[in-house]
Structure formats: C-alpha cells, structure tokens
Amino acid sequence: MSNVDLQQLIALLDAHNELTRIPVPTDPLLEIAAITDRVCKSFGGGKALLFESPAGSPFPVATNLFGSPRRVCLALGIDHLDRLTERMTQLLDRIPSPDMPSLDRQIADLPEFSRFMPYFSPDPDPQLMAMEPPDLRLLPFLQSWPGDGSACGYPRYITLGHVFTRHPESGLQNCGMYGAQLRGATELALRWKAGSGAARHLEEHRRLGQPMPVAIALGGPPAATFSAMLPLPGELDEITFAGFLGLVALDTVPCRSVPLQVPAGCELVIEGYVHPGETVEEGPFGNHTGCYSPAAIASLMRITAISHRRNAIIPATVVGPPPMEDCWMAKAWERLLLAFLKRLIPGVHELCFPLEWVFHQSAIISLDNPSPAMVRETAARLWNSPWFSGSRLLIFVDAGVDTSSMTGVAWQAINNCYFTRDSFCDGSGKRQALDATGCRTPRQRIVVDSATVQRVAERWKEYGLP
Incomplete structure (x- = not known):
C-alpha cells in the first residue's frame, strides 16, 4: 500500500487503462454530471473521466475516480477489497476486550495505529500558490441536477472536499465530507448533520462566542478522501486512519489564514470562518434516492484564502440514483465495517x-x-x-x-x-x-453427490457440450 496524491493516482489509472480523457469543452453546469452519470451506469462502472477543458475555468475536472472495485483498490494500493477486512481484523485483534463506547480510544492507544499519526510541517505546502483575489467562481465546481440550489439560485456544489475543523480548546481536528454550496466569489453554505464532528465543534465555538476556522481540501492522498467519508468510531482521528489505510503516515501543512493543518499534496485548499448563528438557505440537492433533499438552513462560510497547484485538477463526484461512484466507495467501508462487527x-x-x-x-x-x-x-x-x-x-x-x-x-x-x-x-x-436464516424450521438441504460431479467433469468433453 502507499499514499499517492491525486495527480499520481490519475497517472496510475491512465497506465491501467482506467481513465478516459475528454479534451473538448464541456460545461460544469449539468453537462459534466450528465456524462459522468451515464458512464457510472455503464458496465463495470465505466472509466474515470478527466475533463480537460471545462467551460469558464483553466482547471480540469476529474470524476468517477473511485467508481469501480478495481479503481478503489488501485487508489488504496491493494489487490482486493477483502484486504481491508484483513488489516482491520489484525488491528482489532490486538484489543483484548473491544467496547463500542471506548473503541476510538482503544484503537488510538495501539502502537500499530498511532505510528501512522501525521507529521506536522511548520511550513505551507510549496506546491500551492495563492489565488489573488480569492474567487470561487473561477473553479469548475459542478451543478449535477437541474433543481440543485434552486431555492436560493446557487446551483454549484463542492462534492469531494475534505472539510477540516478543530475543537477550540483541545485543538483536535476533525475531517469530514459535507455538502458545500457556492454562493458567489467568497461565500459557501455548509450543511452538516447534527452530532457530526463539525457540528460539535461549531457548538463549542458558539459556546465561547468565537468564529470557527474551516479549511476545505481537495485532492491529496486518496486514503484521506476515503477516511473523510467513513463513519469512524467516536473521535478517532481521520488523518491517522488515512495513514493506516495507506500504510504511510501523512504529511500535513499549515493553512495560510486559519489555524488548521491539511494534508500535503492537495490540489486546492479553501480557507475561511463560520460565525456561529450566521446561516443561509441551502439546497435542494439531488441525491441517491433519485429525489432532492429539501432546502434547509446551513452555516455560512466566509472565504479568507484560496490556494491551488499551478496545474491543479479539481476532483468531483456526482450523487444520484445507483449505481454511482459513491456506492463503490461505500463498499470499502463495508469491508472495514465487517471487521468491526465480527469483533463486537x-x-x-x-x-x-x-x-x-x-x-x-x-x-x-x-x-x-x-x-x-x-x-x-x-x-x-x-x-x-x-x-x-x-x-x-x-x-x-x-x-x-x-x-x-x-x-x-x-x-x-x-x-x-x-x-x-x-x-x-x-x-x-x-x-x-x-x-431469513431458516433456523426455526431446519430442513435437509440438497447436496450434490461429489463422486458424480467429479465423473461428469472428467467426461464433459465426451458429452459434446460446450
């Protein structure tokens, strides 16, 4: 296993014939999503897509990067998804009596896990350059469905962003994947579920009467993308878990304008603050049900800085009726979760x-x-x-x-x-x-005769059957 960055992953997919480049101009408003949706629903999940000329932006867009079991495996450096179950089982077997309420601390205390804690660099990522002035409208974020954002007239969303927040007293960071709706050049609407890491951090900032720093990172190590979307136990650190997934501790770097660390090697970092109590309407947003989640109140993030690679590629996913890319990403969690369930x-x-x-x-x-x-x-x-x-x-x-x-x-x-x-x-x-176990009414099951099966296999060609 290894932790590559997004551009290295795209090169790897290209080398394995898992990437299609689309050089012609395409529109981030609906067209890119429509192409991606059609490819996602093709046999085997289609290929990853690199849109090299999105309208209105100099930055390419990559979609369907993780839209098949093979691409998930390539992204995580494994040969089969079951390797995730095996690795998680080996880790959990080191806990004598795993207990759900304290499982995050039990895992974090294991040397086999804590050795993947990230390395904190004091210097910003030298590959990132500041966008002056910061302007979200220059970035090719997508509108996926016709009704997205119709309640407030802002249809474009960031869909694969790692959203970083921190506890105002302990300083511990959380990394999650939350909906982010563009609202002009320097504003985003962020919606997170009650009880999520970001929501808990915001409540603590509200209690102290402080604005909450937020950073949204795109790209970087694929293991960090998976870790951000996983419902890990309790307060288990997502970036350490990403290191565990990739078997390499991640390097993290400081943001330019907020007191947060993000993984090194990102394509794009958006920074700003959420002021508790400052909210806007967000939505509706098309989702996996084939319907729209209704418009609702969301936190308002005011942008203070945007940094990007000179040749940045913007990752995006399209959420909609299955099968879609996120279904295959969830399959990675299925394999990890199996290890948790079998132990608990x-x-x-x-x-x-x-x-x-x-x-x-x-x-x-x-x-x-x-x-x-x-x-x-x-x-x-x-x-x-x-x-x-x-x-x-x-x-x-x-x-x-x-x-x-x-x-x-x-x-x-x-x-x-x-x-x-x-x-x-x-x-x-x-x-x-x-x-549906049938355990209430046990019945004798049909079992084929092994000797007959062997004889038929040996004589198959004699029968003249294909």
Whole structure:
C-alpha cells in the first residue's frame, strides 16, 4: 500500500487503462454530471473521466475516480477489497476486550495505529500558490441536477472536499465530507448533520462566542478522501486512519489564514470562518434516492484564502440514483465495517450493502449457527450502534448463503420466511428486520453427490457440450 496524491493516482489509472480523457469543452453546469452519470451506469462502472477543458475555468475536472472495485483498490494500493477486512481484523485483534463506547480510544492507544499519526510541517505546502483575489467562481465546481440550489439560485456544489475543523480548546481536528454550496466569489453554505464532528465543534465555538476556522481540501492522498467519508468510531482521528489505510503516515501543512493543518499534496485548499448563528438557505440537492433533499438552513462560510497547484485538477463526484461512484466507495467501508462487527458482535459471519441500499444503512448479514433469539439480539445490537441506527432494513441469512447474491438472498427469504413470524420492527416501527436464516424450521438441504460431479467433469468433453 502507499499514499499517492491525486495527480499520481490519475497517472496510475491512465497506465491501467482506467481513465478516459475528454479534451473538448464541456460545461460544469449539468453537462459534466450528465456524462459522468451515464458512464457510472455503464458496465463495470465505466472509466474515470478527466475533463480537460471545462467551460469558464483553466482547471480540469476529474470524476468517477473511485467508481469501480478495481479503481478503489488501485487508489488504496491493494489487490482486493477483502484486504481491508484483513488489516482491520489484525488491528482489532490486538484489543483484548473491544467496547463500542471506548473503541476510538482503544484503537488510538495501539502502537500499530498511532505510528501512522501525521507529521506536522511548520511550513505551507510549496506546491500551492495563492489565488489573488480569492474567487470561487473561477473553479469548475459542478451543478449535477437541474433543481440543485434552486431555492436560493446557487446551483454549484463542492462534492469531494475534505472539510477540516478543530475543537477550540483541545485543538483536535476533525475531517469530514459535507455538502458545500457556492454562493458567489467568497461565500459557501455548509450543511452538516447534527452530532457530526463539525457540528460539535461549531457548538463549542458558539459556546465561547468565537468564529470557527474551516479549511476545505481537495485532492491529496486518496486514503484521506476515503477516511473523510467513513463513519469512524467516536473521535478517532481521520488523518491517522488515512495513514493506516495507506500504510504511510501523512504529511500535513499549515493553512495560510486559519489555524488548521491539511494534508500535503492537495490540489486546492479553501480557507475561511463560520460565525456561529450566521446561516443561509441551502439546497435542494439531488441525491441517491433519485429525489432532492429539501432546502434547509446551513452555516455560512466566509472565504479568507484560496490556494491551488499551478496545474491543479479539481476532483468531483456526482450523487444520484445507483449505481454511482459513491456506492463503490461505500463498499470499502463495508469491508472495514465487517471487521468491526465480527469483533463486537458474536456470530456475525459476512456483510453486504447492496448498492441500492447502501446509503440507508441497510444490509444483508449472515450469521454462524443462528437461532431466532440470536437474530433478534443481533438486530437490536446493530440498531443501537451508530452504524445502523438509521437502518431501514436488515436481512439475516445463514452463513452458508452468499450475502452478495441478491438472487440467492431473495430465494432464501421466500423459502424460509413466514413474514408474520420472521419479520420484526424496532420500538419506533421505523426499522425492520427479516429473519431469513431458516433456523426455526431446519430442513435437509440438497447436496450434490461429489463422486458424480467429479465423473461428469472428467467426461464433459465426451458429452459434446460446450
């Protein structure tokens, strides 16, 4: 594994025939997104796209960089996504008694993890040059869908930005991926969920009556992009986790106008402040449901500086009905999460987020030696975890079932379930689970005769069959 930067990743994808360059002029308003959407839905996720001549900007745009399992693996320097499960399992096995409430501290205290803490440079990134004056309108951020931003007339969004904030007293940083809507030359609307790292930091700044410094970094090590989007346990540091993913501790550099550190090697860094209580309307925004998330109140960020590489490439993703690039990025989290679940919940064997379900925290989970009580207890424990608290549907199957086969899971469900007995909800009625393990009515399964299978294989050519 290794941590390359965005331009090195693009060169790597090009070398593996995983990149298409589009030299003709293309419009960041709808056209680039429409091309990307069509490619994402082609066989195997299509190729990564480099739009070399976006209208109104000198900076190229890269999309669909992580839009297939192979490209996710190339970005993270692995040969198969299951390597993520193996590495996370090896780390968690070093914790004698893992406990969800303190799991972030238990992981952070491991030397095998803490050795990937970032190196803090006192000097700014020499590859970055200041944009004078700063003007977001010169950057080719996308409008993906016709109704994006229609409530306030600002249709363009930053979609792959690593948003850095810090606690005003401890100084600990958070890195998350949040929606950022352009509002002219020097303003952004930032929307983050209640309880997120950025939201908690903003509340602390509000309590102290201080503006909150914010930095949005684009590009840099791909492992940092994945780490920013992952729902890591508690306060686990995202940049240290990025180093763990890439097996190389990241270098970080100071921003020009705010007291924050960002990874070295970024393409673009946008800096500014959010004043608690200063809000604007943001949205609507087209998302994975095939609909728009409604307009809502968001924090206003006032830009103080923009820095970029001289030959910067602006990464972007298009969010919409699956399959899309973010589905395959979520598959990396699926493989990491499996290691967490197997360590925390006895009996969990395998996990699958179907692409159509992945952003509803809904999954197919196989169990070793299931019983009806075990299924219900496992569902309750999952619903009580932050990773499945918003789950709409969990389907449980026996460990012998391939969780990645929707056809096989559907076959098990229709054969094994009496829905009045095996389907159950949580107390709110908003979360549902289905016991498709068949453990209530065990039956003799059909097993092919191995000697016959061997004989047929040996004589196959005699039968004249292809």
